[in-house]
Amino acid sequence: MPTILGQNQYGKAENRVVKITRDGDTHHIKDLNVSVALSGDMDDVHYSGSNANVLPTDTTKNTVFAFAKEHGIESAEQFGIHLARHFVSSQEPIRTARIRIEEYSWERIATSGGNSRFIGADEVKHSFVRKGQEIRTTQITYDGEEWQVISGLKELSVMNSTNSEFWGYVKDKYTTLKEAYDRVLATDVSARWRYNWTSDEARMPNWEKSYEQARKHMLEAFAETYSLSLQQTLYQMGSRIINSRSEIDEIRFSLPNNHHFLVDLEPFGLKNDNEVYFAADRPYGLIEATVLRDGIEPQIPVDMTNL
């Protein structure tokens, strides 16, 4: 034979598993991207196509989701150790299991209470923002007389583990979506807001403070809105900013609906009591809208991806 097989491994990469632990109304989130790579006695499948030693990659995926339910996710390390031990000890041909895990950290959204139905709350127990990853943006245009400042942020990931429903929508012959009365609502906020400051340099807004406050109001509105649709949540986020920040007249959002699908664990004899989700990355719903101070003409472009 002129060739021989060298190093080889296989498995399912990037299993996006989200585990929500509901401790009364305080929820805890573990959000992992788990990649499984198995190796061992795999010569035959490569040389002859015999699958006798091959545990399907599909099974490795199922195992990740089932283990999230059966063993929980205490830490990425503990979860990876469980998985690796399982593959090597349960399948004779598998000698080595390499589990790679990325963990995405979420922190609770802090709110100041105020005009919400969570008056007095300082942390919403089911609302989370992904740790320190958003990108702040600004676009400044000056024609020698007037300024236009459009600032914003993108890639600010937020999630509500409850207080989100979606039902009562149009149904035609292609509609299969089941109505949801308690779903996960997650999005990566992309928002651009336009300042009404155009000329008087002595009255320029405090840009740093304005950004902090706009971000805060947006997060609070996300956390505090009992959502019947992402569209409704979007409008609440926008109007909270317009109503709280007199220097901002217009805000546009582009919000992907980051779907979290409950994993069917019945085939493994496990009940999924709203705990283990598959976080799909595509396709996603994309909800976009502008919220304006009444009487103001819109200026932020509909397609704001380049802003």
Ligand SMILES: O=c1[nH]c(=O)c2[nH]c(=O)[nH]c2[nH]1
């Ligand atoms: O908040 C939502 N808005 C929609 O328009 C929509 N469409 C859909 O399938 N799911 C959802 N969720």
